[in-house]
Amino acid sequence: xxxxxxxxxxxxxxxxxxxxxxxxxxxxxxxxxxxxxxxxxxxxxxxxxxxxxxxxxxxxxxxxxxx
Amino acid sequence: xxxxxxxxxxxxxxxxxxxxxxxxxxxxxxxxxxxxxxxxxxxxxxxxxxxxxxxxxxxxxxxxxxxxxxxxxxxxxxxxxxxxxxxxxxxxxxxxxxxxxxxxxxxxxxxxxxxxxxxxxxxxxxxxxxxxxxxxxxxxxxxxxxxxxxxxxxxxxxxxxx
Numbered sequence: 001x002x003x004x005x006x007x008x009x010x011x012x013x014x015x016x017x018x019x020x021x022x023x024x025x026x027x028x029x030x031x032x033x034x035x036x037x038x039x040x041x042x043x044x045x046x047x048x049x050x051x052x053x054x055x056x057x058x059x060x061x062x063x064x065x066x067x
Numbered sequence: 068x069x070x071x072x073x074x075x076x077x078x079x080x081x082x083x084x085x086x087x088x089x090x091x092x093x094x095x096x097x098x099x100x101x102x103x104x105x106x107x108x109x110x111x112x113x114x115x116x117x118x119x120x121x122x123x124x125x126x127x128x129x130x131x132x133x134x135x136x137x138x139x140x141x142x143x144x145x146x147x148x149x150x151x152x153x154x155x156x157x158x159x160x161x162x163x164x165x166x167x168x169x170x171x172x173x174x175x176x177x178x179x180x181x182x183x184x185x186x187x188x189x190x191x192x193x194x195x196x197x198x199x200x201x202x203x204x205x206x207x208x209x210x211x212x213x214x215x216x217x218x219x220x221x222x223x224x225x226x227x228x229x
Contacts, residue, residue: 002073002084007097010087022091023072032105034094042068045075059076062087062094063068 002061010034010060018058034062089206097205098182111189112182114222115203115212121146124153124170131169132161142200144177144210145169151208152179179204182211186223193219 005013014020020037022029029039040049042063053059073086087093095101098112120135121144131143135158143161145154154173164172179202180189189201193216201219203211 002070002077002086004070004088005085007087007089007093007099009085010094011099013085018085020087021072021076023068024091030103032091032095032101032103034091035100035102037102042072042075045072045079047079050076050079050081053081055081058083058085059081060085060087061069061072061076062090063072065090065092066069066088 005060010062013058013060016058018060019053021053021059021061022063023061024063028064037062093206095183096181098203098211109186109222109226110182111180111184111186111201111203111214111219112211114186114218115182115201115214116218117212119144119210119213121150121210122156122169123147124168124173126169128156128161128164128167128169128172131156132165135161141213141215143169144202144213145173146210150210152177152202152204152210155202177202179208181206186219186226189214190216190219190223 020034021040022033022037023042025041026039069086069088073084076084122131124145135143142158143156144152146152154175155177156169156173160172182203199216201214203214
C-alpha cells in the first residue's frame, strides 16, 4: 500500500536517493516541478513510461495538491 | 491524482511507493526551489529578506529596539521556538515603547503570505491596504522573512519593464 508522506519526509527521502514522479500534464511540469522530478502524466503511466524508473529505489508520486 | 498514480505504480511492480499528497502547491508555498520556466520569474519569496530580527512573546521592547537598530524602519515578527509567527510589533511601537513586552504591544495573528505569491498580486495588496511590509511564511506559519512594499514595487516594476 502506498504511504502518504509530508514535505520534510520527501526531502529526507530525496537525499537518500528516492525518485520523484510528477503525474500532472507535461505543460504543468514544464512550467514548474520539484527538483529532479521526472514527468509521467497519470494517463501515460504504463510499463513503457515507467521503465526509466529504478524499481529497487523508492518512488514518490505527486500532483498539484491534495485534491 | 497522486494517490491513483501511486496505486498504478504498485500495480506495475514498484514495491516502495510513496505519495506526497500535499503536492507541488505545498512545496512552492514553503519557498523551496523548483525547476521549470516559472522558476525564473521572481515572486514574493525572491524579494523577502530572510535575515530579519525576531523576538519572543516575553522579550522587552527595549531589548528588541537595540537589536533592530540596523533596520529601524522594519517591524519585528514575534515567533516561538519553531519560528511560528504569533504576532508583529510595528516599527513605530518599537520606537515608542520601552518596558512593555512584545506580547503586550504586538498585533496578534498578522496577515501572512506564502512565498509563491506573484509580485503583481502582492504589490497590489500592499498598495491597496497601505501596508509597508508583507510577512512571508510557510503554509505551517513558520517565518521565512519580510518583504518591504518598496522592494516589492521596485522588483515588480523591473519585471514589467523586462
